[in-house]
Amino acid sequence: MSKKSTTTAMLAASLTGDPEAAARVAAHQAETRFVRTLIDMRIEKKLSQRDLAKKMGVGPSKVCRLEACSDRDLNLGDVFLYSKALGVTMSVMFDDPALPAADRIKHHVIAAHDLLEQLRKLAHQVGGEDSISEKIKQFYGEVLFNFALRFGDSYSKLPGATPIRLDGADTPVKGPAHDKSANKQLSAANA
């Protein structure tokens, strides 16, 4: 029987006898979140640092240094090169929490619409009979359903609002993370 700790922050505090060690571990995790995402994407693509460096046209030590820095020390140009070498497009979204919620929602709706338009163009390119086109139509339905479900839920909680009930709302809906076919098509559209 062995003692097993649940998080590395708790483990650090336990081994050092210093409760502040946990906060420092959590802070480091927050400060390197973006770099971790880059590393995770490289591993998902089954690329070594050397492979990626070759694709980026730089030496392996450059990739090594990039993956060893904190988020605040990252160079945007390097991140662009890195993601391009992975075959991943990079989009930056500035979300100002000081803006009214209504403006922020509009911003997200416009961004979602842009992505849907990319899919629509892809569907036109492959033609109406193609299986990709069918999957895109199905995905549009899922997006609409998911949006309506969440919109209805929020709206129903407004003071004095009449609850909205969607028929079949108990049906499990695929989240974006599970819909790999749609993600692949979106990637293809971006390529």
Add this chain to the structure above:
Amino acid sequence: MAEMWEISEALAEKNRFKAFNKKHPRELAACFSNLGHIVELLNRHGNVGAFQVAFFRSEGENVYRIGQTGVKHAVETRLYVYVFTAGHTVYVLTIGDKTQQAEDIRRCKETVRKFERGETHEQEKHDHGHAGG
């Protein structure tokens, strides 16, 4: 669903962690943060052979070192762990800087050999009994 990996302090040299934390708290925190990332990768990919990360290196006999990242002007730090694949557990062993690495690795391998021969049960029971949260 695949079995999740866990982290254990049953084989850890606690005094070393306390002493190191007093001198180099930022480096220690970075190493533990990176340990968390390694465990996430193990949960996602199953084994250490499935990924390559610069701060995670094999020292042989299933002993690995985890280095610090993201700390400016850092002391080169190594957190040593034992990856026990059959038990889906990462055992934290000790921590030290680059100057002590040869001796640290020797001691870590000795601990792992004892563990694999089943000679550390008493130590585990002792640690478990005195865990205190």
